[in-house]
């Protein structure tokens with residue numbers, strides 16, 4: 394790869410934080426690990442600020458971690474296209490920018506970075522070209538995934554080193570909890586993070602926890618799940634800093650943390666409920682028991698995605714473990730009554746770390762997404 398190669402990454406924030414979370418993480422890694430000059434074009438800097446508090450939404454251009462963050466304005470300002478152009482997560486490049494790409498003598502390499510999925514068809518689509526209907530340009534599909542033959546998932550070179558150093562440092566863990574206003578962990582309690590969409594299942598989960606025998610401390614980042622927390626506790630408008638108790642359950646409402654602190658939360662908890670794509674992958678690397686909630690789509694179109702990941706994720710598990718995991722994940726995604734399924738799932742918690750380590754080894758075989766992307770671009774540019 395030529396030194397100082399320029400990449401433009403385009404991101405529209407459809408909903409939630411996954412789009413910006415993924416593109417920011419990728420941009421930062423490309424700069425830090427490959428010396429690439431990255432411009433990240435984002436249409437919604439307000440959302441970006443939630444996971445990167447230093448972002449100033451009013452600025453058209455700002456720099457963080459070596460990434461040039463640009464406000465994606467309409468109409469799009471004249472800009473010289475980079476050598477590599479990433480259209481991320483179903484966004485569409487501005488017409489003016491496409492024209493500018495087409496008018497270059499050496500055309501930029503244009504990639505459509507798709508959503509992560511475990512479904513079978515992903516391997517078949519990875520790397521396919523798609524000629525532009527009018528302009529002399531070709532776009533390539535780059536499919537993240539969990540198996541060889543896909544683009545892999547994001548993983549920075551420092552991730553495991555930093556995770557292990559943190560987990561080996563009791564002082565750092567205590568300081569982390571103190572910073573959040575949460576008591577230090579104690580051996581007689583189970584500590585779980587819960588990042589979720591609106592879900593009726595939360596009520597049944599909380600009811601099971603409250604009436605169980607185990608002390609549970611549940612950490613809920615502010616956002617879509619708060620209405621369900623309200624409903625369970627008979628409150629209106631719980632907010633950041635609140636602490637709620639019923640029976641064996643204590644719930645703390647956390648602010649949205651910056652991405653690196655959110656990693657620490659996943660590492661420090663005994664188990665994690667995650668959603669969407671990026672928190673899912675981070676929880677996989679955290680290696681703790683995890684429960685995934687897919688991004689909801691109409692007509693339950695997300696259901697096959699959950700099934701497909703379960704099929705891969707459960708490979709190698711014995712039948713009873715796989716059954717308990719499947720049952721809990723599916724009920725959670727269907728907004729079902731998860732209470733009765735919890736004890737069976739959680740009673741197997743000692744087995745999940747081994748499963749997580751095996752899964753990480755499998756992901757490592759695919760290679761990480763940034764490395765695969767750079768390799769793909771090098772090959773196509775030859």
Ligand code: TRH
Nearest residue numbers: 409410411414444614649650652655669670671672688
């Ligand atoms: O926010 P999400 O639900 O994003 C979703 C999905 O990506 C989905 O696939 C996409 O189609 C949809 O958006 C539009 O979940 P996700 O992907 O986990 O993204 C959350 C990001 O927020 C991730 O980068 C982690 C980060 N985060 C923090 O930085 N701090 C926090 O406190 C929390 C809870 C999350």
